[in-house]
Amino acid sequence: MTAPGYVFVDLNRAPDPEPVWKRCWFGREDLWKVFWGWFFFGHGVILGCSVGVMTLGMILGFATNPASLNAGFAGMATGATLLVLAVIPYGIWCGVSLWRCAGNCINQGWGYGAQAVVIVYAAAILTPLSKLFIDW
Numbered sequence: 001m002t003a004p005g006y007v008f009v010d011l012n013r014a015p016d017p018e019p020v021w022k023r024c025w026f027g028r029e030d031l032w033k034v035f036w037g038w039f040f041f042g043h044g045v046i047l048g049c050s051v052g053v054m055t056l057g058m059i060l061g062f063a064t065n066p067a068s069l070n071a072g073f074a075g076m077a078t079g080a081t082l083l084v085l086a087v088i089p090y091g092i093w094c095g096v097s098l099w100r101c102a103g104n105c106i107n108q109g110w111g112y113g114a115q116a117v118v119i120v121y122a123a124a125i126l127t128p129l130s131k132l133f134i135d136w
Helices: 020-025 031-064 069-100 108-135
Strands: none
Touching: 020 031, 020 069, 031 069, 031 108, 069 108
16 A cells, blocks of 8 residues: 555556457447447547548649640549548448447447448448449
């Protein structure tokens, strides 16, 4: 026991044995952390970065050929392609993590709600993709 007025700080504390992405993937994280921290705000960060990267690609496209609108569109399309390649693994990780962590809450109604969000999220992504492949 420490003396009154002193605070014990353990500088030799061992770090968490497992990274947060792995705890979420295997369903060992609290539902609210996965939903609000990774699913909701994480997608907000992804959206902000995607707008920035597409704008940067468009500006770089215009910088290479200022007289052509096609150069700007090509730069924006390149930025969008790179973002899709980054967003797909993140979306899969978020959906699987949210589904697996749905049982880690006090009220199971929130878990069912989180699983419904995952179903709507997957349908919103897969519906346009299926139409794209059917028309192709």
